[in-house]
Amino acid sequence: MSFQFALIGYPIQHSLSPWIHEQFLKKAGLSGSYSIVEITPDESFEQRLTDLKREHINGFNVTVPYKQKIIPYLDDLDVEARRIGAVNTVVSRNGRWIGYNTDGKGYTRSLKQHYPAVFADKDIKIAIIGAGGAARGIYDALVTAGFHYVDIANRTVSSAEAITELQQDQTNTAVLSLAGLGNKLDHYDVIIQTTSVGMKPNQDKSIIQLAPSLKKDSVVSDIIYQPITTEFLKQAKNRGAYTHYGHTMLLYQAQYAFELWTMKHVPIDDMENQLQQILEGR
CATH class of the missing domain: 3.40.50.720 (NAD(P)-binding Rossmann-like Domain)
Incomplete structure (x- = not known):
């Protein structure tokens, strides 16, 4: 099986999520990809989500400005996401989209x-x-x-x-x-x-x-x-x-999202140092 993951938001072209999740895929011994799906404010949000659903994506992350806007398009919400009122991770299970919040x-x-x-x-x-x-x-x-x-x-x-x-x-x-x-x-x-x-x-x-x-x-x-x-x-x-430091939260919320998508726990290991080097080089 090859997994398909993505990030939706705007602007997100410089997001580090693809690098993080590609590392997780390697560590877990899984094949797959993680793509950027930038949805500009003048596009139809509903149409872009419809297109995403047709691609049978396994899961995706949600960032600003869509963490609340995504909720009406989901089939269910995890109890934490419901309490918080925001979603940053969506899992596709049997064609149903379920929203989670992995930030906290x-x-x-x-x-x-x-x-x-x-x-x-x-x-x-x-x-x-x-x-x-x-x-x-x-x-x-x-x-x-x-x-x-x-x-x-x-x-x-x-x-x-x-x-x-x-x-x-x-x-x-x-x-x-x-x-x-x-x-x-x-x-x-x-x-x-x-x-x-x-x-x-x-x-x-x-x-x-x-x-x-x-x-x-x-x-x-x-x-x-x-x-x-x-x-x-x-x-x-x-x-x-x-x-x-803030980049550690970025890694660990992504780790939890990856677990929700794949049911596999991957260690962070040296990724903190690698991510720090990438960020300091920008």
């Missing part, structure tokens, strides 16, 4: 791989910066994993409050302004930056200033992967914090 679980996999001690104490204090789709997926994964204290900080507090609908019985969540978070950074063991602030070409910017109150032994994470070391992470390093 991919993030927690990557964090656990690098900092397993974080998962040994569910009473640690976690802060998520941002209130977009990534923040929503990561929050859901953290509370599902059983963490008791997960706060959300955002410029627009009402957007952060909307994420608390995902709160579970064991979870305590405070919603903060960015200034409010900045005043109590020493309260947190893990801080996760999920906004686009600091992404190329604006790599000199940081969503908040981490000095002087950041805890020295905290874990500071940024899901941006261009650049690999953001201004936010540079500040964390200067304060003696541990850092966690």
Whole structure:
């Protein structure tokens, strides 16, 4: 059997997903391909999906701006994707399209791989910066994993409050302004930056200033992967914090998607270093 996978979104010509999934296919000993299906805003989204279905594709990833728009065209949703309200992975089973969201679980996999001690104490204090789709997926994964204290900080507090609908019985969540978070950074063991602030070409910017109150032994994470070391992470390093990089989330959410498509688990091995070299060369 030869697998057919794809990515839909716009713009996506420079996506690294083809490279990642071609590596996974090799590691799994499977034949197949992964293609880019760019759908521009002036095209018929419905017609392009109809064309994709005719190709009997085994599965595809979904990125901006279609993570919500894809939902009415699916036959079913996984419980996590339904809760989060966004889909980034579609699996074709017996001609039916089923939507999943691998962002949150991919993030927690990557964090656990690098900092397993974080998962040994569910009473640690976690802060998520941002209130977009990534923040929503990561929050859901953290509370599902059983963490008791997960706060959300955002410029627009009402957007952060909307994420608390995902709160579970064991979870305590405070919603903060960015200034409010900045005043109590020493309260947190893990801080996760999920906004686009600091992404190329604006790599000199940081969503908040981490000095002087950041805890020295905290874990500071940024899901941006261009650049690999953001201004936010540079500040964390200067304060003696541990850092966690965005390109690892990219790999581990793709790993989970590949498992959903093929029922095969493939190890990341040296792909983190390879991906970092590719990104640093861009």
